[in-house]
Amino acid sequence: MTKIEVTVDGAKYADDVEPRMLLVHYLRERLGKTGTVVGCDTSNCGACTVHVDGRSVKSCNMLAVQADGHEVTTVEGLAQDGELHPVQKAFHECHALQCGYCTPGMIMQSIDLLNDNPNPSEEEIRTGLEGNLCRCTGYHNIVKAVQTAAGGAQ
Amino acid sequence: MIPAKFDYVAPTSVEEALSALADAGDDAKVIAGGQSLLPVLRMRLNAPEVIIDLGRIDALRGIRDDGDAIVIGAMTTHADVQADPLVREHATLITKAVTEVADPQIRHRGTFGGALAHADPAGDLGAPALALDAEFVIAGSGGTRTVAASDFFVDLFTTAIEDDELLTEVRIPKKTGWGAHYEKFVRVAHQWPIVAIGAAVKVDGGTISEARVGLTNMGSTPLRATSVEQALVGQPATDEAVRAAAASAGEGTNPPSDLNGDADYRRHLATVLTRRAVLAAAGG
Ligand SMILES: Cc1cc2nc3c(=O)[nH]c(=O)nc-3n(C[C@H](O)[C@H](O)[C@H](O)COP(=O)(O)OP(=O)(O)OC[C@H]3O[C@@H](n4cnc5c(N)ncnc54)[C@H](O)[C@@H]3O)c2cc1C
Ligand code: FES
Ligand code: FES
Numbered sequence: 001m002t003k004i005e006v007t008v009d010g011a012k013y014a015d016d017v018e019p020r021m022l023l024v025h026y027l028r029e030r031l032g033k034t035g036t037v038v039g040c041d042t043s044n045c046g047a048c049t050v051h052v053d054g055r056s057v058k059s060c061n062m063l064a065v066q067a068d069g070h071e072v073t074t075v076e077g078l079a080q081d082g083e084l085h086p087v088q089k090a091f092h093e094c095h096a097l098q099c100g101y102c103t104p105g106m107i108m109q110s111i112d113l114l115n116d117n118p119n120p121s122e123e124e125i126r127t128g129l130e131g132n133l134c135r136c137t138g139y140h141n142i143v144k145a146v147q148t149a150a151g152g153a154q
Numbered sequence: 155m156i157p158a159k160f161d162y163v164a165p166t167s168v169e170e171a172l173s174a175l176a177d178a179g180d181d182a183k184v185i186a187g188g189q190s191l192l193p194v195l196r197m198r199l200n201a202p203e204v205i206i207d208l209g210r211i212d213a214l215r216g217i218r219d220d221g222d223a224i225v226i227g228a229m230t231t232h233a234d235v236q237a238d239p240l241v242r243e244h245a246t247l248i249t250k251a252v253t254e255v256a257d258p259q260i261r262h263r264g265t266f267g268g269a270l271a272h273a274d275p276a277g278d279l280g281a282p283a284l285a286l287d288a289e290f291v292i293a294g295s296g297g298t299r300t301v302a303a304s305d306f307f308v309d310l311f312t313t314a315i316e317d318d319e320l321l322t323e324v325r326i327p328k329k330t331g332w333g334a335h336y337e338k339f340v341r342v343a344h345q346w347p348i349v350a351i352g353a354a355v356k357v358d359g360g361t362i363s364e365a366r367v368g369l370t371n372m373g374s375t376p377l378r379a380t381s382v383e384q385a386l387v388g389q390p391a392t393d394e395a396v397r398a399a400a401a402s403a404g405e406g407t408n409p410p411s412d413l414n415g416d417a418d419y420r421r422h423l424a425t426v427l428t429r430r431a432v433l434a435a436a437g438g
Contacts, residue, residue: 019162055262130343131257
C-alpha cells in the first residue's frame with residue numbers, strides 16, 4: 001500500500017492504495033465518483049477523461065499513485081452552486097448525446113479544448129476530440145455543443 | 155484488466171532512480187508517462203515486480219537551448235514539446251511529428267523520452283529524431299554516455315539503453331531556417347501510422363541544398379532514406395523533381411505486412427508520402 005494525498009473536485013483526500021490501482025478505479029470505487037466511466041480496455045475511447053492539474057488525461061491510463069500531490073477534476077466537479085458548467089449546459093441544449101456513455105469524457109475534453117482554443121473551427125473541434133469515441137456516433141451534435149459553448153463564452 | 159501486483163518507487167533524482175534500478179535488477183521497469191507501459195501491464199503482457207516512477211524527477215523535464223542544439227529532457231511531455239517555441243524554430247520537424255502523436259489526453263501525459271525509449275517501429279518520433287541526427291544522453295551507474303540516433307534504435311522495441319540505465323535527455327542539432335513536414339498515413343483517428351514520412355529540407359533560391367528524410371513503420375526500426383536525400387540535393391523544389399527523387403524511398407526497407415497493407419503496398423506508399431512530405435517541407 002502507498003499513501004496518496006489528492007484533491008478531487010475541490011476536496012482533499014488521503015488514502016492508502018495499492019500501487020497498481022488505476023486512477024479511474026480510485027475515483028469510482030474509493031470516492032464513489034461514478035460519473036467518470038470506463039468504456040474500453042485499450043485507452044482509446046476517452047470516456048474516462050478527467051483533468052489533472054487542469055489538463056485532460058485518460059484516467060484509465062494513469063495510476064492513482066501518480067496523482068499523489070495533484071489536483072483532479074471530474075465531470076462531477078464542474079457544476080458550481082447548482083449551476084451547470086457552460087459546456088454541460090451546451091451539451092444539454094444541443095442534445096449532444098444519445099446513450100450518454102461517452103458524455104462525461106466528451107465534456108471534460110471539450111473544456112480542455114476550449115481552454116486551449118476559445119474559438120475553435122469545426123475542424124479544430126473534431127481534431128481536439130479525436131481521442132474520444134462516441135459509440136452512438138452522435139458527433140454532429142457534440143460539435144454543435146462545443147460551438148455553442150464557445151459562442152456563449154465570448 | 156488491472157496490472158499484476160508490483161512494488162512502487164518514486165525517486166526524486168536520477169541518482170536515486172539509478173540505484174533503485176540497480177537494486178531491483180531485471181525485475182524492474184521504469185514508468186514515464188505510462189501511456190505505452192500501462193496498456194501493456196493492464197493486458198498482462200508484462201508483469202515487472204518493481205515500477206520506478208520518473209514522474210517526480212524535475213531535472214528530467216524541460217527544454218533548453220544549448221548553442222548548436224536544442225536539448226529536450228526525457229520526461230518533457232508531448233504537449234510541452236508541441237507548444238515549445240525553441241523546438242518550433244530550430245527543430246520544426248519534431249513539432250510537426252509530435253502534433254501527430256495519439257490524441258490530446260495522451261500527449262498531456264506521454265513523454266518525449268518515453269516514446270523514444272519504447273521504440274515502437276510505428277511510433278512517430280523515432281524517424282524524425284533519426285533524420286535530424288539526434289543524440290541520446292543515457293545515464294548509468296558508471297556515468298553518462300551519448301549515443302547517436304543511428305546506434306540508438308536496435309530492433310523492434312529495443313534501444314541502446316541497458317536494463318540498468320536511463321535516458322535522460324535528447325539533443326537535437328539545430329536546423330534553423332529549414333522547412334519541415336511530417337506526413338502520416340492513418341485510416342482512423344489518433345492511431346499509429348501505417349506509414350509516415352518526416353522530411354526536413356533547406357531550400358536556397360528555389361533549389362534544395364540539403365535534405366533529411368526519415369521513414370516510420372518501414373522496418374523494425376526507424377529508417378533514413380539516404381538515397382532520396384542525396385537525389386534531392388541540387389534539385390528544384392518542383393513536383394517533377396521531387397517525384398523522381400522520392401521514387402527510391404522504399405528501397406532497402408523491410409516493412410511489415412498486416413491487415414492495413416502488405417509490404418509492397420507500404421513501399422509504394424512510402425514513395426507517395428515522401429513526395430508529399432518533401433514538397434510540403436519545401437513550401438514552408
Ligand atoms: C491510444 C493510444 C494511441 C497512441 N498513438 C500514438 C501515435 O499515434 N504515435 C505515437 O508515436 N505514439 C502513440 N502512442 C504512444 C504514446 O506516444 C506514448 O506516450 C509513448 O509511446 C510512451 O511514452 P510514455 O512517456 O508514456 O512512456 P511509458 O509508457 O511510461 O514507457 C514506455 C517504455 O519506455 C521505457 N522508458 C520510459 N522512459 C524511459 C527513460 N527515461 N529511460 C529508459 N526507459 C524509459 C519504459 O520502461 C517503458 O518500457 C499512443 C498511445 C495510446 C495509448
Ligand atoms: S476507458 Fe479510458 S480510454 Fe477508454
Ligand atoms: S452517446 Fe452513446 S456513446 Fe456517445
